[in-house]
Amino acid sequence: MIYFPRQIGSHLLLCFVTFNILLAMFNMFTFRVSFQPSQPCSAVYMFPSTPVVTYTTTNFTQYVTSGSSSSFNHSLPLLKNSSTVAKDQLKMEVRGNYVVINNYLSAELSPGVNESVTLTTQATLSFLHHAEPLCKHWDGPISLAVYAPNSDLLIVIDRILQMRQCGHHCVKHNITWHLIYDTRFPPENDLKKIRTKIIDCEAHDKIPSLRTSFRESHSLVYPINIARNVARQNSATYFLMASDIELYPSLNIVSRFLNMIAKMGKDAYNKTVYVLPIFEVSKTVKPPTTKTELLNLINKKKAVFFHKFICDLCQRFPGRDQWLKHVPVNNTLNIFTTTKRQHPLTSWEPIYIGTNREPSYDERLTWEGKQDKMSQMYEMCLLDYDISILDSAFLVHAPGIKTIKNMDQKQRLPHIRKNNAIHKEILKDLKKKYGSNPKC
Numbered sequence: 001m002i003y004f005p006r007q008i009g010s011h012l013l014l015c016f017v018t019f020n021i022l023l024a025m026f027n028m029f030t031f032r033v034s035f036q037p038s039q040p041c042s043a044v045y046m047f048p049s050t051p052v053v054t055y056t057t058t059n060f061t062q063y064v065t066s067g068s069s070s071s072f073n074h075s076l077p078l079l080k081n082s083s084t085v086a087k088d089q090l091k092m093e094v095r096g097n098y099v100v101i102n103n104y105l106s107a108e109l110s111p112g113v114n115e116s117v118t119l120t121t122q123a124t125l126s127f128l129h130h131a132e133p134l135c136k137h138w139d140g141p142i143s144l145a146v147y148a149p150n151s152d153l154l155i156v157i158d159r160i161l162q163m164r165q166c167g168h169h170c171v172k173h174n175i176t177w178h179l180i181y182d183t184r185f186p187p188e189n190d191l192k193k194i195r196t197k198i199i200d201c202e203a204h205d206k207i208p209s210l211r212t213s214f215r216e217s218h219s220l221v222y223p224i225n226i227a228r229n230v231a232r233q234n235s236a237t238y239f240l241m242a243s244d245i246e247l248y249p250s251l252n253i254v255s256r257f258l259n260m261i262a263k264m265g266k267d268a269y270n271k272t273v274y275v276l277p278i279f280e281v282s283k284t285v286k287p288p289t290t291k292t293e294l295l296n297l298i299n300k301k302k303a304v305f306f307h308k309f310i311c312d313l314c315q316r317f318p319g320r321d322q323w324l325k326h327v328p329v330n331n332t333l334n335i336f337t338t339t340k341r342q343h344p345l346t347s348w349e350p351i352y353i354g355t356n357r358e359p360s361y362d363e364r365l366t367w368e369g370k371q372d373k374m375s376q377m378y379e380m381c382l383l384d385y386d387i388s389i390l391d392s393a394f395l396v397h398a399p400g401i402k403t404i405k406n407m408d409q410k411q412r413l414p415h416i417r418k419n420n421a422i423h424k425e426i427l428k429d430l431k432k433k434y435g436s437n438p439k440c
Helices: 006-030 125-137 151-166 169-174 224-233 253-269 291-299 320-325 374-382 406-434
Strands: 054-058 076-080 091-095 098-105 117-124 142-147 175-182 239-242 247-249 272-276 278-281 303-305 335-339 351-354 386-390 395-397
Touching (some): 098 151, 098 224, 117 224, 117 253, 125 142, 125 151, 125 169, 125 247, 142 224, 151 169, 151 175, 224 239, 239 253, 291 303
Parallel strands (some): 117 142, 142 175, 278 395
Antiparallel strands (some): 054 076, 091 098, 098 175, 239 351, 247 395, 272 351, 278 303, 335 386
């Protein structure tokens, strides 16, 4: 056995202890598990499949559209998906006889999944002028799909650029544009180069408006449900409202809706959609932005429920007259009543805030053939959805009260017959899929 002097032994012991401490520290730093906080990603919906989603919770801040913001401390489900898409990535797909360019021009502001509600809508060249007043009324992002065959597409892009560069800032900040054209009538120019064009705002204001579009001159039908689905499936927020571009929302719907949902908790995420009653106003008045303004116009007989003189049953809901008498305190948003879309409400075509979990619109149905949303509501009835009507949020059609036009009906008659035949086939298929429900 070897013996060391006491002083040398103490030094060896100290070296041994120091070595083990350094070795432990080396192992800790070398073999630690790296951690990166997860970031919410935008969900990408590629028709016809629907992604499998999971839910967690997150805090959020109100989406800013007018320079002011309010903080929330509520928790909402976070939609998570494995796919992410770059903000300006150009995605193209073929849907039947149509080519879709997704996210052709993206909004500058991009809220998180739970930070807002996306208004999804659609248009043709003739209705494009409604985009700017629509975004002035909506305090959140807008996903807008435009059908524009051949030469219409270049005019549409030019007008979009004009609105983004020369119009109200909300167009550039909030609207994401998607384009759709007929495979038989493609555009003749490079669409990637055109979208970087600089607009001369003063000269552009002097350009005369187009009298007849390519679509109208060639009697092409409007594939409205393709446009609806494209706009919906490109929404990056969990909640969305699939609406029409001529329907202007009352003010501050998004922030009030998210407050209401946060208070409801998990009950808000069952099979429920949230309906906004729709109105029409006379040509001589501006669309009301609050319920008080709306009720004043109704009392003056300058506002009526939507399609009052065309299809009153299509917008009739339980307690409609009582809704007009109910004014919530402190400008809050609440559920007025909850119902089902069952008999005698089978003609009801509501506009609602929902999600992408609701059925898509059947893309065989055209705008000219009418009842293009009826089969979707029928499917929701078979799925036993609850329909909750909001008490102080509403939509107003662009000024002018609609009446039946015999000439328009005559021109659309062949398309109405075709839609009716397709509608019957859809109902037959849905009954096979879910089973029949006589109440629907």
